Amino acid sequence: MLHVQTVMRRPLLPLAAAVTAFATVVAAADPSATAPTPAAALIAHWTLDEPDGDQARDAVGGHHGTVDGAKPHERGMVGRGRLFVRSEGNHVEVPYHADFDIPSFTVSAWIQLTKPPTYSGILGTRHGGEFTFDMKVNAAQVHGDIGTGSQWIRKVDFGADDVGANGQGGRLEVDRWYLVTYVVDDATKECRLHLDGDRKKTLPYTGTARLMQPGQRLRIGCSWGDEFMDGVIDDVKIWNGPLTEEQVRSLATP
Secondary structure: OOOOOOOOOOOOOOHHHHHHHHHHHHHHHOOOOOOOOOOOOEEEEEOOOOOOOOEEOEOOOOOOEEEEOOEEEOOOOOOOEEEEOHHHOOEEEEEOOHHHOOOOEEEEEEEEEOOOOOOEEEEEEEEOOOOOEEEEEOOOEEEEEEEOOOOEEEEEEEEOOOOOOOOOOOOOOEOOEEEEEEEEEOOOOEEEEEEOOEEEEEEEOOOOOOOOOOOOEEEEOEOOOOOEOOEEEEEEEEEOOOOOHHHHHHHOOO
């Protein structure tokens, strides 16, 4: 007699679930397999849109800052901004939070210089302690520093000749808006520097960078010491990982 065996078919997994299941099997079979890097999440966004008062509210993470002298400016890049005057020591101060104690990150801000730059600070975490992160505008370059929290890793800057694909280098003009974006990628050990969404320079590094550490304060409008900004700053953002090229380009169209 011929016996017919009934085969029960399992329902097909959706594509995303199937890919995840396959990756799990591969990882189990090969412990050295590298897991996909999770997408960077926006962890702070200071719009600087407040019409008055001494608080700069973080629209996503609750990391609110205290405004010291920086006045509301009606013509920001996105809504209002804040006008910073170097001689008055204007800045916005944000206390330490563990969210910022990370090795990979992206920092982005719109700036409009009102005077020729001389160590014009955009943002820094070197307040109350050294060897972490800052970015600023100098006379002929956009400059930054990254460190481990206990020592410097390297300077990260792009100059007048680093023109990228759009012909604009690091010599910035007065009364013009620019978007400065620094991407620090611990996985690739690269710092990628962008202006208006266009990559200007890629700098390798060794060691583990640290955006901020306990005891420090983050300041907008001051990179370190007396390196205060003469200009308007708007729409400052921090992500807890490296943005892709496409994501950085999209920031330049607010």
